[in-house]
Amino acid sequence: xxxxxxxxxxxxxxxxxxxPLSGASSRYLVTLLVLSAVVVWGxxxxxxxxHKGIGVAGIRRPVFWxxxxxxxxxxxxxxHAGTLISxxxxxxxxxxxxxxxxxxxxITVFALMIGGLFPIIHLGRAWLFFWLxxxxxxRLLWPNYRSPLFWDVTxxxxxxxxxxxYLFLPxxxxxxxxxxxxxxxxxxxxxALSLGWTGSDQQWHALERAMKLMAGIILAVAVxxxxxxxWDFSMSVAPMWHSSIFGPYFVVGxxxxxxAALLIVMAIIRRVMHLEQYLTxxxxxxxxxxxxxxxxxxxxxxxxxxLTAWYGNEPKEMNVFGSRVRGHFAPxxxxxxxxxxxxxxxxxxxxxxxxxRTATIxxxxxxxxxxxxxxxxxIPTLSFGRLPAAWGRYAPTWVEISITAAxxxxxxxxxxxxxxxxPIVSIWEFEPHExxxx
Amino acid sequence: xxxxxxxQHRWGMAIDLDRCTGCQxxxxxxxxxxxxxxxxxESAAKGRAVHxxxxxxxxxxxxxxxxxxxxxxLCQQCDEAPCEPVCPVYATYKNPEGLNVQVYNRCxxxxxxxxxxxxxxxxxxxxxxxxxxxxxxxxxxxxxxRMSGVMEKCTFCIQRIKRAETDAKNEQRPxxxxxxxxxxxxxxxxxxxxxxxxxxxxxxxxxLAGAGRATRLLEDLGTEPKVFYLQxxx
Numbered sequence: 001x002x003x004x005x006x007x008x009x010x011x012x013x014x015x016x017x018x019x020p021l022s023g024a025s026s027r028y029l030v031t032l033l034v035l036s037a038v039v040v041w042g043x044x045x046x047x048x049x050x051h052k053g054i055g056v057a058g059i060r061r062p063v064f065w066x067x068x069x070x071x072x073x074x075x076x077x078x079x080h081a082g083t084l085i086s087x088x089x090x091x092x093x094x095x096x097x098x099x100x101x102x103x104x105x106x107i108t109v110f111a112l113m114i115g116g117l118f119p120i121i122h123l124g125r126a127w128l129f130f131w132l133x134x135x136x137x138x139r140l141l142w143p144n145y146r147s148p149l150f151w152d153v154t155x156x157x158x159x160x161x162x163x164x165x166y167l168f169l170p171x172x173x174x175x176x177x178x179x180x181x182x183x184x185x186x187x188x189x190x191x192a193l194s195l196g197w198t199g200s201d202q203q204w205h206a207l208e209r210a211m212k213l214m215a216g217i218i219l220a221v222a223v224x225x226x227x228x229x230x231w232d233f234s235m236s237v238a239p240m241w242h243s244s245i246f247g248p249y250f251v252v253g254x255x256x257x258x259x260a261a262l263l264i265v266m267a268i269i270r271r272v273m274h275l276e277q278y279l280t281x282x283x284x285x286x287x288x289x290x291x292x293x294x295x296x297x298x299x300x301x302x303x304x305x306x307l308t309a310w311y312g313n314e315p316k317e318m319n320v321f322g323s324r325v326r327g328h329f330a331p332x333x334x335x336x337x338x339x340x341x342x343x344x345x346x347x348x349x350x351x352x353x354x355x356x357r358t359a360t361i362x363x364x365x366x367x368x369x370x371x372x373x374x375x376x377x378x379i380p381t382l383s384f385g386r387l388p389a390a391w392g393r394y395a396p397t398w399v400e401i402s403i404t405a406a407x408x409x410x411x412x413x414x415x416x417x418x419x420x421x422x423p424i425v426s427i428w429e430f431e432p433h434e435x436x437x438x
Numbered sequence: 439x440x441x442x443x444x445x446q447h448r449w450g451m452a453i454d455l456d457r458c459t460g461c462q463x464x465x466x467x468x469x470x471x472x473x474x475x476x477x478x479x480e481s482a483a484k485g486r487a488v489h490x491x492x493x494x495x496x497x498x499x500x501x502x503x504x505x506x507x508x509x510x511x512l513c514q515q516c517d518e519a520p521c522e523p524v525c526p527v528y529a530t531y532k533n534p535e536g537l538n539v540q541v542y543n544r545c546x547x548x549x550x551x552x553x554x555x556x557x558x559x560x561x562x563x564x565x566x567x568x569x570x571x572x573x574x575x576x577x578x579x580x581x582x583x584r585m586s587g588v589m590e591k592c593t594f595c596i597q598r599i600k601r602a603e604t605d606a607k608n609e610q611r612p613x614x615x616x617x618x619x620x621x622x623x624x625x626x627x628x629x630x631x632x633x634x635x636x637x638x639x640x641x642x643x644x645x646l647a648g649a650g651r652a653t654r655l656l657e658d659l660g661t662e663p664k665v666f667y668l669q670x671x672x
Binding site for chain 1: 443469484486492494495496505508513522523524525526528544545547549550552554556557558561562563564565566585586587588589626634655656659
């Protein structure tokens with residue numbers, strides 16, 4: 001399969017990719033409205049929670065962490081889409097990545113913005129969240145550097161900053177082109193964002209260098225971010241949490257769900273924006289193979305985690321393990337295995353079945369499965385603590401469900417707005433003469 | 439406050455499980471002393487009840503040949519408390535007398551401490567507390583009311599410890615053993631609970647803690663709790 005850049009003329013590329021920026025179909029507006037409504041509903045639910053107290057959520061003793069932390073880990077996981085696709089493929093000079101990178105990097109930034117909100121939503125006194133930042137204050141206190149939650153704050157704000165820069169850098173040549181042709185407020189926006197880009201050799205070299213550097217940095221940051229997130233759990237003494245495997249397990253799971261999210265987003269924008277020529281079966285095929293690989297890796301880690309716990313037969317761990325594989329949580333556990341392994345393995349492992357449609361279906365099940373995985377890591381351990389006298393069941397309330405739904409809508413909303421403002425496929429990377437290394 | 443005086447004490451408790459009848463007087467006394475929020479059956483079923491001390495029941499044997507064992511569980515005031523390092527804002531820390539204290543005004547409510555407490559003795563204020571009249575008129579003025587969104591737990595009745603220390607200091611005498619009694623210890627009709635200074639080898643609690651019947655709850659975790667449970671070795 002030939003890559004798109006050799007087939008399509010540059011003028012055509014520009015026309016195709018600028019088309020979605022202007023005008024808005026009624027379908028776009030309706031979607032925008034529906035998503036906004038869900039987001040507003042979620043914000044209302046959060047407001048209600050702030051007003052009444054966090055007791056309106058279903059969390060309780062001993063399950064002090066519920067849907068909010070599940071969503072937190074889930075969205076931070078989704079954010080790994082951009083890093084893997086973009087940074088690894090950029091560093092390895094994989095040419096096919098070009099039409100895919102921006103869509104992936106945008107997912108990263110938006111997923112982080114959403115995921116980063118959850119630890120705040122989850123706080124008992126959310127309005128004091130800034131107490132976790134190290135700044136000179138009237139309390140004469142620094143944050144506790146020993147707390148994994150403080151590491152979280154550090155890691156996630158670093159990652160958000162880094163990935164925003166990483167999304168922005170390759171956007172510069174595109175907005176500079178747009179600034180030349182746009183009018184009105186768009187012109188002002190694009191020229192401000194283009195930072196005086198003229199396209200001189202010197203600027204191209206600087207940009208190239210900056211992007212390479214950021215790709216390297218962001219990769220290290222991304223791996224560390226999800227490791228730190230996993231340490232929220234594995235640094236504790238709770239049964240089945242206190243595990244050395246959690247760091248890599250979470251990183252693998254994050255990349256896994258990240259690729260799935262990217263595939264879904266690509267399938268949607270391909271259809272909606274008519275980008276069939278740019279996001280070709282070739283891209284879906286490559287990403288589907290990556291998804292399959294990550295699915296196998298995920299299975300390996302899941303077996304490694306559970307088999308050792310089962311064989312060790314430590315009573316406190318077996319309470320949690322048993323509740324997962326044959327107890328109260330068993331339906332969710334086996335659904336997770338089905339979603340994360342069986343579906344991708346069958347649909348993507350058998351070459352005859354592998355297509356854009358099946359890759360999208362597998363991605364949707366992986367997203368469901370990975371959400372369940374986070375649920376199954378957090379809730380059973382807390383439900384079955386060390387003292388049986390303090391066991392308890394957790395069920396979410398409408399508040400948690402509303403806020404969860406709102407974050408999915410927020411992801412769609414941010415994506416809709418972004419795709420209306422910026423070309424979702426990097427245009428300048430199709431310019432043949434601007435690729436000095438090729 | 440005299441610093442050397444503070445460092446003198448290391449408060450601990452011994453609970454004789456062979457004496458405990460499971461009467462829950464300690465629970466009621468704790469509620470009254472420490473201004474604990476009340477809960478109705480509905481919220482208790484939701485896991486929202488707050489009892490800084492609770493009486494766990496363990497059943498031995500099959501019905502009808504069954505024995506119930508009671509175990510009052512309160513904050514174990516661990517020397518190596520798992521709840522302390524995980525708090526991002528230092529809301530929980532070790533005070534100079536070895537007490538694991540909770541600073542309500544610092545707490546932002548991450549609830550990490552509660553997850554990391556193997557004894558599950560930390561409680562959260564899910565809402566602002568309310569007391570049905572006339573209970574709202576009987577608050578203990580020595581204990582602050584906790585707002586919605588912060589963690590709380592047993593303090594070993596730190597207000598009583600502080601008062602006794604101040605009194606002793608004003609009278610320029612050392613604290614005597616048994617002078618400080620938390621509400622639960624004071625109210626135990628079976629006298630199953632003993633509170634005192636572990637630094638004083640002659641104190642009753644020290645002697646009980648050193649006796650052969652003493653064990654500590656989940657001590658294999660290395661949390662070094664300062665509550666000792668006494669029971670026949672079986």
